[in-house]
Amino acid sequence: MAAERVRDLLYWRDVKATGVVFGAALLLLLSLTVCSIVSVSSYIGLALLSVTVTFRIYRGVLQAVQKSDEGHPFRHYLDQEVALSEDTLHKYSDAALDKVNRVITELRHLFLVEDLVDSIKFAGLMWILTYVGALFNGLTVLILGLIAAFSCPIIYEKHQAQIDHYLSMVNKQIKDIVGKIQATVPGMKRKAE
Numbered sequence: 612m613a614a615e616r617v618r619d620l621l622y623w624r625d626v627k628a629t630g631v632v633f634g635a636a637l638l639l640l641l642s643l644t645v646c647s648i649v650s651v652s653s654y655i656g657l658a659l660l661s662v663t664v665t666f667r668i669y670r671g672v673l674q675a676v677q678k679s680d681e682g683h684p685f686r687h688y689l690d691q692e693v694a695l696s697e698d699t700l701h702k703y704s705d706a707a708l709d710k711v712n713r714v715i716t717e718l719r720h721l722f723l724v725e726d727l728v729d730s731i732k733f734a735g736l737m738w739i740l741t742y743v744g745a746l747f748n749g750l751t752v753l754i755l756g757l758i759a760a761f762s763c764p765i766i767y768e769k770h771q772a773q774i775d776h777y778l779s780m781v782n783k784q785i786k787d788i789v790g791k792i793q794a795t796v797p798g799m800k801r802k803a804e
Contacts, residue, residue: 621764633761640754728793 623629642651663685670684683689720726721733743752767774 621760622768623761623765629761633757636757637754640750640757644750644754 619625620629620632639651639655642654646654667684670681674681721730724730747755
């Protein structure tokens with residue numbers, strides 16, 4: 612269900628919700644480029660606290676003027692259980708542990724050259740990332756990734772036929788080049804071949 616909600620956000624199914632999530636995330640990342648994470652967290656906390664205190668005072672004054680006894684305006688939220696259960700914590704920690712173990716296994720596979728082709732591809736990716744790192748800092752990459760995550764799916768959905776056509780042409784070219792390289796360099800053939 613969570614994956615479906617994320618998909619709906621990325622494909623702008625509910626424009627209001629997507630706009631709020633995208634705007635808030637972009638504002639947070641842009642704020643982090645100007646201020647430290649401590650300052651940004653403090654400003655967010657102060658903004659939320661000022662809204663809730665103002666609303667609480669407003670409702671208190673309104674109740675005093677109208678002589679009503681509605682009680683605390685946030686009573687519904689204060690009565691809700693917010694404790695994290697042990698089962699939920701174990702479920703998420705086990706899932707995280709499984710992902711970490713898979714990443715460690717894959718890194719061992721790549722760094723200890725279990726498959727020469729995969730290790731060379733990984734080296735190429737790391738080489739490309741050195742240039743990306745020289746051009747952008749981490750926050751800039753996150754901002755660009757956020758913009759791409761909220762724009763690429765909708766662009767792909769609208770122009771799927773043209774994009775698929777060009778991607779298949781590029782994929783064919785890459786396969787031809789990799790095939791030629793594997794044929795000429797000894798020891799570059801995959802184990803399955």
